[in-house]
Amino acid sequence: MKTKLVGGAFAAAAATMLAATPALAEVDFSGKTIEWIIPFSETGGSAKWANFFAPLLSEELPGNPTVVVKFMPGAGSTKGANWFQEQKHEDGTLLFGTSGSTQFPYLLDDPRVRYEYSDWNPVMASGTGGVAYLNPEDGAKFDGTANNLKGIDFIYGSQGATRLDLVPLLAWEMLGMNVEPVFGIKGRGDGRLMFERGEATIDYQTSSGYLGASADLVASGKAVPMMTWGTLNAAGEIVRDPTFPDMPTFKEVCAATDGCETSGEVWEAWKAFFVAGFPVQKIAFLPAGTPDDVIKTYADAFDAVRNRDDFPTIAAKRVGKYDVFVGEGAQAATKAGTTVSPEAKSFVINWLEESYGVKLN
Template sequence: MDRRAGHDGLRDLAAAKAGRISAGRLHRPDLCHTVLSTFGNTNRGRHQRTAPPPNGADRGCFMGGRRMSKSFHWVQAAAVTALLLTAQSVSSIARADEVEDFYKGKVVTILIGHPPGGSFDLYAQLAAQYFSKHIPGQPTVVVQGMPGGGGSLAAAYFANKAPHDGTMLALLPESLAHTQLLEPKSSRWDVSKMRYIGSIADVTSVMMVRNGAPGQTVEQFHDVQSNVSCSGRTTSSSQAAAMLKYFTGVKFNMVCGYDSATASILAVFRGEADITTTVWTNWTVNYRQQMDAGEIRPVVQFGTKRLTDLPDTPTAIELVQDPKAKEALEFFAAGGDIGRALLVPPKTPDDRFQALAKSFDELMTDPDFLKDAKTRSIPIAPTNAAGVQQSVDRIFSTPPEVIALLKEAMEKGFEN
């Protein structure tokens, strides 16, 4: 079959499948000839050769000058299916080639909203180092920082001004969806219009107190005032202390305005503050020596359950008795399941999103990537795109009364 006949044949096969041409009879004798030649003659003993019908004859399928019997219909149907699948396969390959051609020679940027030194930078740099070889076309992958507002500045840029052609990804705070529900007027993004390609690891915020602080336990926090260092109010680490203050009545003096989690932690080591909170990964990777030396000690964790590494440290949920307060804290902790996740901005083409999600899954099983993470004590607990989306959907399905309670806790918890 020549190329023109092949194209016309695929068109008519598609029409047959759609019901525009009788499923029992294709009006293409040349195609019937090809089908018989390819798949064989069901009456091979009587008809060894096939040929198109004579001029002026009915344009149904003939075998050796006679109308094809019904026994051939199953062969015809099989041929239709096979050729349609072939056409679909060719189309998929073509799309894959288009994605590869697009990314070849390009630079893919991973945007973060925090300065170097924290867990966002840690995971972004690790991913960037090994991601390129898994993306079609193997583009260069770099990390760009846009610190400010606890990640809100980068989130606003990413949602509204970032290129949406698949050349920019972002690793933003896991609290984006929460903040959007709690402070819709000030949230200049819509998480529902973005798509996650996957999460490298879930995260749990852990509150630390410095050695020598006036209060050393949760019980003592009720009796003496403690200075709490924090960055922007949109970060889960800052919000954690505000919620604990509201729901348990601890005497926290919130000192927010530090430009990053790193700056907040250094304030504790300098004695400017007594308490601060950041994700457990940040503590274990960057401050293990200080923990081992007893300079800081964990007092509360903000996950739905206790971390394996911290079996004796209570969760904030355990510290409250009111069922509504427990529900609000569980809603807050759901962001930890999103964790350190990569996402694409609104309007990113579907084929490039799918390619990036597949590339992310491959990255998470890359032996070199995993070996490097293990050497640097960086936890890896990946979740694919569909799994992260489920976490996002759970957050957006939270009852309005729970959101209202948590919003009140945020607003009053930051007050001094």
């Protein structure tokens, strides 16, 4: 199996992680209940992610504790994350899961953010990809470049420009496409339905959402895939998404399209937010002050989960074929997902205000 890792640092970190023989963990969770708090509602992708890992984690932790997923939705995950910031280590039975939607407001200095990622202890991180697709009529004009798509007014059902949607919105704008977002939908599923009804004419889904339903639209000729966001290789370059090897990446489309640059300020800003939002989208944390042996116990358990024989099969169906980082790999991944250069940040804050009138602060 070819492994794709985010950045060289991850590769090294992961290697160390695996080389070190796990010392016999003294932490024992027999008879305990682990609470895994998800700061979103039961309906979202993070719920799906945590519910997928919870039973597997339970099997691998010493003492086989019950792992329950609890939900604390509010303010697009900011509420739950602010709550988690206040929690201290007690007996290691509290786990917290974040998503790209927790990372973006943090990166953009949203006034509601009272949490600090560097205080927390990541034990597992995983990524995803995304696919953009067009309606059949306009899709016929797509020839690997967006040259023929300029001058068409597209409508896109969006969750908000400061959320993960800023990655597709900025990408389309870079290609010179005119995409009008209709804000206020509650999930990407609603966006897809809007597309199916013909009210929206362009859409994107994360990999699992695309595989679950949009691929069917493509198969029946009701949608035409345009591009993926790609994934990062060990050198930190964007390459084709292993889940969709036949689709060009945005980078390829951009390079082929007149007026779109794969270098420079705009490109670096897009890439920075893509890296923060997709290859490291969901992270499991232990609270501040957790002792090393507990962190290691969790990291080992997640390591055992991802090394299960059947893991690639079951994960591919539920969460997609993407890397799962544990231990130091997760720490490096978290760092990559929660830092952007000051230039990228100020570019995006400025772009949000100019294009969508969004003022942060």
